[in-house]
Amino acid sequence: MNLILRLSMALAFLLPGLTAAYAYPDLASNHPGEMAKIRITCADAAPSDTLALQVFDKALFDVSVGETRIYKVVKDRQGEYPFEFPVKDEVNYFNLGIIKVNNPKKLATFFDFTILSNAFAERGDDIHLSINRINAQPAFNNIFDYDLKFSGTGSVKYSTRIVLDTMVHFRVSNYIHADGSYNVSNTLSRQVRSGIAYIQNQAGEMSTVAHDLLQTDWVSSVQITKVRLLKSKVSKLDSVKRSNFYASFSMLEADLEPPLTARSKILSTYYLQYRLYLEKLRQNKAEVDYDELYEVLPSNYQGIFKERIICLFFNLYNYHIVNYNKIYENAVNQVTDKVYASFLAKYQTHLTGVPAYNFTLYDDKGLKRSLSDFKGKVIFLDFWFTGCGMCVKYFSDHLSKVEKRFHNNPNVAFIAINVDRSKRIWLGSIKSLKYTSTEVCNLSTGNVGDQDPVIQHYKVRSYPQPVLIDRQGNIVLFGDPSSLTAEELTKRINALLKI
Incomplete structure (x- = not known):
C-alpha cells in the first residue's frame, strides 16, 4: 500500500523558529494479552508449504520495539492454516506470508511470498481468509493475482485495507506548478479523499479504533509516497522555484494531513514514518543532513511519540549519522520509557570505540x-x-x-x-x-x-x-x-x- 479535508488553520512548520511541538498522550500497553485468530485456506499452497506470521510488539513500521513473534503453521486436517496469538498492545501489526521448502530462487527475505504486509489485529479477531487465484499467472507470482476474501469477527478492516491497496496509482506526478509552488489539486490528494470516503462508508462494521487507525494508516501511506516524490523533485528545482515551493509549504502541510485522532497517530506505524519523511522535506536542502534531521525531533515532538520517532530515526538512518556518538548520547537522554530505551540501547553497537562483534x-x-x-x-x-x-x-x-x-x-x-x-x-x-x-x-x-x-x-x-x-x-x-x-x-x- 506500501484535497483531503482542508484544515481551517495552516500548520506553522515552515521556519524552525515557528515550529510547534506535537504532544501526544502516552500509549499504555499493560493490558493482559487477549487472543486473535486467523484461519487461512489457500488452494495453491503445496502440502510442504508453511504459512508464517511476523507479529510486532510496539511496531516501528517493520520492526518491533518489543518482541517480534514468529508463528509458523502447516495445513491441518480441515485444510486450513490456523493461527492464534495474543494481541499484547491495543493492536498488533503483523506480516503474513508463505515459506516454501527448497525454493531455488530464495534470497534474503523471510517470506517466499508475502500475503499481507503491515496489517493490524485487534483483540477478539476471529478471521477466515480464503486465498484464490484469479488468473492464469504462475502460482505465487504477485499478490494481485489472487482474490483475498475475509469473513468473521473483525474482518471488515482487512477487506477494507485490500480495497485501499488497489486505489493508489503513482504514475501521475503533478505535485508542483511550473513556478515551483505546491499543487493542491494533485492526483494523490484526490486518491486520499476517495480512500477516506470508502473507510467512512465501512465505519459501522468495525471498531472505532480500527476505523481511526485504518484512516490514519491510509492517509499516511499515501503521503509517505507523495513526500518522498516531492523531496526528489524539489531538490532538482532552481533557487527561485525552490523558494516558491517552500513559500507554499503551510498549504502543503494542510493538504497532507486532514484531522486524525491523537490516539491513532501514536498507534500508526505509517504516520510515524510519514512525519519523519516530512521533516526531511522541510530541511530545504538538496541532500539530507541527518544530524540536523535528528536535532529537530526532540523539539518538534513530545511524550511517547517523541520516543517512538527517535527510535525509528535510529532504525532507518543510523548509518547516515556523522557525529554518531554525540547524537546517540542525546537520544539516550531523550528516551526514558524502559521498552524504548532498551530498543535504543541496541544501537550502541555502532558507537566509535566499542568492540566489534565476533561472528x-x-x-x-x-x-x-x-x-x-x-x-x-x-x-x-x-x-x-x-x-x-x-x-x-x-x-x-x-x-x-x-x-x-x-x-x-x-x-x-x-x-x-x-x-x-x-x-x-x-x-x-x-x-x-x-x-x-x-x-x-x-x-x-x-x-x-x-x-x-x-x-x-x-x-x-x-x-x-x-x-x-x-x-x-x-x-x-x-x-x-x-x-x-x-x-x-x-x-x-x-x-x-x-x-
Missing part, C-alpha cells in the same frame, strides 16, 4: 571463519545480497579499487558477508565478480539470511553496509556507502595502519 560464519570453501581470526588487522566488512544494484555499483566504483590498493598488505583484511539464503545463488554471485572479489574472505549467513546474529547485532537495514574496524578490534565507522568513496576509505585505512 562465526562459513566461507565459500566451507571453512568456519570468525572475526577473531583477523586479530591485529585493519578490517573492512561489506554486507551485500544478490540483486542489490547499489552493492554492484559500490563494489565496481569504490571497493574493488581499494581492495587492489591493499591487496599485498598483510595488515588489512576485506570480508564480504552475504545474506542470500541460497548457497547456489551466493556462490554464483561470487563467480560473477559483480558484488565481490574471489581474493577476499567471502562469508555467508546461510539459510537464516538476514536473521543471522551478525545482521541483528549491527541492525543492518540497507545494503551495501560498510563497517571499518581498527587493529584493536574496535568499531571505527559504521558508514554510509555514498560518503565512503574509494579515496575516503583508502585515507581511513592508511590512518589506521599508522596507529
Whole structure:
C-alpha cells in the first residue's frame, strides 16, 4: 500500500523558529494479552508449504520495539492454516506470508511470498481468509493475482485495507506548478479523499479504533509516497522555484494531513514514518543532513511519540549519522520509557570505540571463519545480497579499487558477508565478480539470511553496509556507502595502519 479535508488553520512548520511541538498522550500497553485468530485456506499452497506470521510488539513500521513473534503453521486436517496469538498492545501489526521448502530462487527475505504486509489485529479477531487465484499467472507470482476474501469477527478492516491497496496509482506526478509552488489539486490528494470516503462508508462494521487507525494508516501511506516524490523533485528545482515551493509549504502541510485522532497517530506505524519523511522535506536542502534531521525531533515532538520517532530515526538512518556518538548520547537522554530505551540501547553497537562483534560464519570453501581470526588487522566488512544494484555499483566504483590498493598488505583484511539464503545463488554471485572479489574472505549467513546474529547485532537495514574496524578490534565507522568513496576509505585505512 506500501484535497483531503482542508484544515481551517495552516500548520506553522515552515521556519524552525515557528515550529510547534506535537504532544501526544502516552500509549499504555499493560493490558493482559487477549487472543486473535486467523484461519487461512489457500488452494495453491503445496502440502510442504508453511504459512508464517511476523507479529510486532510496539511496531516501528517493520520492526518491533518489543518482541517480534514468529508463528509458523502447516495445513491441518480441515485444510486450513490456523493461527492464534495474543494481541499484547491495543493492536498488533503483523506480516503474513508463505515459506516454501527448497525454493531455488530464495534470497534474503523471510517470506517466499508475502500475503499481507503491515496489517493490524485487534483483540477478539476471529478471521477466515480464503486465498484464490484469479488468473492464469504462475502460482505465487504477485499478490494481485489472487482474490483475498475475509469473513468473521473483525474482518471488515482487512477487506477494507485490500480495497485501499488497489486505489493508489503513482504514475501521475503533478505535485508542483511550473513556478515551483505546491499543487493542491494533485492526483494523490484526490486518491486520499476517495480512500477516506470508502473507510467512512465501512465505519459501522468495525471498531472505532480500527476505523481511526485504518484512516490514519491510509492517509499516511499515501503521503509517505507523495513526500518522498516531492523531496526528489524539489531538490532538482532552481533557487527561485525552490523558494516558491517552500513559500507554499503551510498549504502543503494542510493538504497532507486532514484531522486524525491523537490516539491513532501514536498507534500508526505509517504516520510515524510519514512525519519523519516530512521533516526531511522541510530541511530545504538538496541532500539530507541527518544530524540536523535528528536535532529537530526532540523539539518538534513530545511524550511517547517523541520516543517512538527517535527510535525509528535510529532504525532507518543510523548509518547516515556523522557525529554518531554525540547524537546517540542525546537520544539516550531523550528516551526514558524502559521498552524504548532498551530498543535504543541496541544501537550502541555502532558507537566509535566499542568492540566489534565476533561472528562465526562459513566461507565459500566451507571453512568456519570468525572475526577473531583477523586479530591485529585493519578490517573492512561489506554486507551485500544478490540483486542489490547499489552493492554492484559500490563494489565496481569504490571497493574493488581499494581492495587492489591493499591487496599485498598483510595488515588489512576485506570480508564480504552475504545474506542470500541460497548457497547456489551466493556462490554464483561470487563467480560473477559483480558484488565481490574471489581474493577476499567471502562469508555467508546461510539459510537464516538476514536473521543471522551478525545482521541483528549491527541492525543492518540497507545494503551495501560498510563497517571499518581498527587493529584493536574496535568499531571505527559504521558508514554510509555514498560518503565512503574509494579515496575516503583508502585515507581511513592508511590512518589506521599508522596507529
